[in-house]
Amino acid sequence: MKLLVFGANGQIGRELCRAARPPGCDLVPLARARADIGDALAVAAAIGTERPDLVLNLAAYTAVDRAESEAEEAWRVNCEGARLIALACRRSGTPLIQLSTDYVFDGEKREPYREDDRVHPLGVYGASKEAGEAAVRALLPEHVILRTAWVFSPFGANFLKTVLRLARGEKPLRIVADQIGSPTPAAAIAAALVAIARAIAEDRAEWGTFHFAGMPPASWHGFAEAILDIAAPRLGRRPLLAAIATSDYPTPARRPANSVLDCGKIAAAFALSQPSWREGLAATIGEILDREAEAGGRG
Numbered sequence: 001m002k003l004l005v006f007g008a009n010g011q012i013g014r015e016l017c018r019a020a021r022p023p024g025c026d027l028v029p030l031a032r033a034r035a036d037i038g039d040a041l042a043v044a045a046a047i048g049t050e051r052p053d054l055v056l057n058l059a060a061y062t063a064v065d066r067a068e069s070e071a072e073e074a075w076r077v078n079c080e081g082a083r084l085i086a087l088a089c090r091r092s093g094t095p096l097i098q099l100s101t102d103y104v105f106d107g108e109k110r111e112p113y114r115e116d117d118r119v120h121p122l123g124v125y126g127a128s129k130e131a132g133e134a135a136v137r138a139l140l141p142e143h144v145i146l147r148t149a150w151v152f153s154p155f156g157a158n159f160l161k162t163v164l165r166l167a168r169g170e171k172p173l174r175i176v177a178d179q180i181g182s183p184t185p186a187a188a189i190a191a192a193l194v195a196i197a198r199a200i201a202e203d204r205a206e207w208g209t210f211h212f213a214g215m216p217p218a219s220w221h222g223f224a225e226a227i228l229d230i231a232a233p234r235l236g237r238r239p240l241l242a243a244i245a246t247s248d249y250p251t252p253a254r255r256p257a258n259s260v261l262d263c264g265k266i267a268a269a270f271a272l273s274q275p276s277w278r279e280g281l282a283a284t285i286g287e288i289l290d291r292e293a294e295a296g297g298r299g
Contacts (some may be wrong), residue, residue, distance in 0.1 A: 033107065123253035169239070
């Protein structure tokens with residue numbers, strides 16, 4: 001089976017490139033420099049040249065706040081890019097896994113969000129991703145849309161790496177405590193993608209929209225507290241951590257107060273259980289700090 005991966009240089013793409021795969025499962029990673037998903041010719045050429053058995057679209061514009069001032073680019077990547085890939089997949093008869101986000105919801109629901117709950121994005125990022133979902137559904141029946149949340153890894157920019165950077169400073173950390181979500185290790189998402197790809201290869205896949213995210217639910221403040229619990233012994237210090245309200249930390253984009261995802265459907269369809277984000281967090285922090293120590297030793 002050949003997997004063609006758009007967005008291979010992102011957090012999940014990089015984890016997928018190093019994830020364990022079944023024998024005979026070949027991966028063709030495409031970073032934006034090789035294939036801009038907003039370019040119809042580039043998308044068609046990549047799929048036409050490689051002739052994959054499965055396409056994975058992991059490429060996205062993910063700068064949630066910057067999207068409010070760069071809406072055109074966010075829509076070009078998250079909506080038009082998804083549409084172009086789905087269209088090329090339809091023409092070639094290739095199934096697609098499309099990655100999406102918890103930010104398609106407005107956060108007003110008290111319980112975890114199910115796949116069939118009403119979508120109501122609060123900002124450009126969520127709206128553009130939801131429109132990308134709709135384009136995939138309209139164009140290609142053979143799709144899996146995988147919504148996930150609060151992704152962290154040793155790669156790129158994410159909340160975990162921001163907290164580790166701030167923890168080395170002298171100022172207390174002020175972290176929002178009234179937004180609840182599902183932190184998710186990128187490595188666990190990569191493993192889930194491999195499992196879904198295998199099910200597709202074995203003709204036992206269910207098509208549609210699924211949620212996959214870590215457990216248990218946490219606030220940003222609780223997530224930061226866990227990061228500091230693990231990292232402080234190695235950092236040699238632990239800054240003060242203050243819980244604040246969303247209103248105390250205004251941002252260009254509104255975030256959902258509750259974006260916890262119900263993952264029961266994917267468990268039934270693909271036998272995928274929710275990963276423990278705390279276990280994934282310890283491994284990720286260890287890798288980040290080991291790399292920093294190794295770089296410091298070389299310096």
